[in-house]
Amino acid sequence: MSGWTESLAAAALWLGLPLGPGWGGPPPPLAHGYVEGEYLRIAAPAAGTLEQLLVRRGERVAAGAALFVVDRATATAERDRLAAALAQARAQRADLDTGRRAEEVAVVAAQKAQAEAALRLSAAELERQSALVARRVSSPDKLDTARAAFDRDRGRLAETQAQLAVAGLAGRPDQRRAADEAVAQAEAALAQGERRLADLAPAAPAGALVEDTLYNPGEWVPAGSPVVALLPPDRVKLVLFVPETAVARLAPGTALRVRCDGCPAGLGARVTSVASRAEYTPPVIYSVGSREKLVFRVEAVPDAARDFALNPGLPVDVELAP
Known part of the structure; x- marks a missing residue:
């Protein structure tokens, strides 16, 4: 040490100050x-052939970057089937709100018109037989037959009127609730199928270094076996x-x-x-x-x-x- 440095060190010791490295104190x-x-070891939940390896060992990837793709043919077909099932459930639910088709309503309306005509005929016959029996020209049996025909035609007209009213109604509340539950179930199944499909082509959960790749394209990857190791x-x-x-x-x-x-x-x-x-x-x-x-x-x-x-x-x- 120089004389000036030694003087500073002596003053520090006299004042009780600690000496750091370079002043003679211990390191x-x-x-x-x-x-x-x-490491984050990224794997697919289902076994399959590794179709694509989209990263290389030693490179850095951003969050959300695609890492690899395992064979998705089966998962894609299942997703499409579930999408069709959802479309079917939604169509059946919508059908409950529309009532019958116009052509079906027209058939019921024609049946109502036919019942009205039959009722007019049976009403006229009942009136005629009542008058004949009153004048003792016809027998009571014929009057009873005419009255029965009138009652029959009146009941048939009431039936067709009720059918026509029902034809415009939506499904019953219980049917609509059941249809709503079927739609919700189909939506959940489709979401699960889409998630399985996405899991076969995972993305980086965060920006990271690709520490290692464990399989090459064309190799069979067991379910749950890591394909890429990341180090965020x-x-x-x-x-x-x-x-x-x-x-x-x-x-x-x-x-x-x-x-x-x-x-x-x-x-x-x-x-x-x-x-x-x-x-x-x-x-x-x-x-x-x-x-x-x-x-x-x-x-x-x-x-x-x-x-x-x-x-x-x-x-x-x-x-x-x-």
Whole structure:
């Protein structure tokens, strides 16, 4: 040290101020660890042949980018069948609101006109037989026959009038409710079929690095077997092993300074979890000497998006507060 530097150091010691690195004080203690990635392994829920692989190992993809396509012929046919079933259910529901067709109503109207004509004829015959019986020209049997014919034709006319009124009505409330439930069931089945179809061509849930591709086009992919492994920036973390003498000073949220080979200066991280048990426990007893061997696992996340350059497996050193 120069004389001026020595004077400053002496003044700091006299005032009780700590001396940092470069002033003759001891360097801050370090904790060692490595970078770890929590991968998203994207798979299809159904088995099939891998038709397309749309990403390459090592490239970055945006959220929503298509990753791969598994054979969708069967799922497409099922989706189309469910769409047709939904169209049928909706048509049947709409039919309940329309009543009968115009041609069917015309048939009932013609039957009503026929019943009216028959009733006029039977009414005239009843009147004639009543007059003849009153003059004792006709027998009571003929009057009874004419009265029965009149009652029959009057009932037939009432029937056709009721049929004509019903022809314009919609379906019964219970029928409409049942039809509504059938439409809802068909809509749910179609949504499920469309989801199964979409699951065979999954998209990236977030922007990420394509860490690995596990199948090639043309290969058979079992159901649930990952095809693409992604590493989003927020899934990169630091795994550190902190000595027992320093772990008490760490808590979730504690800021850390990170060093690694070839990394830019100023990298930072924050503690997210501290293990409650030591990773390596000496046997038998915790003596003063054995406590120095205790190491606790601590996890931390990088502060900034630029720290995404930290690759899993990279060794890191973290400065600990003295």
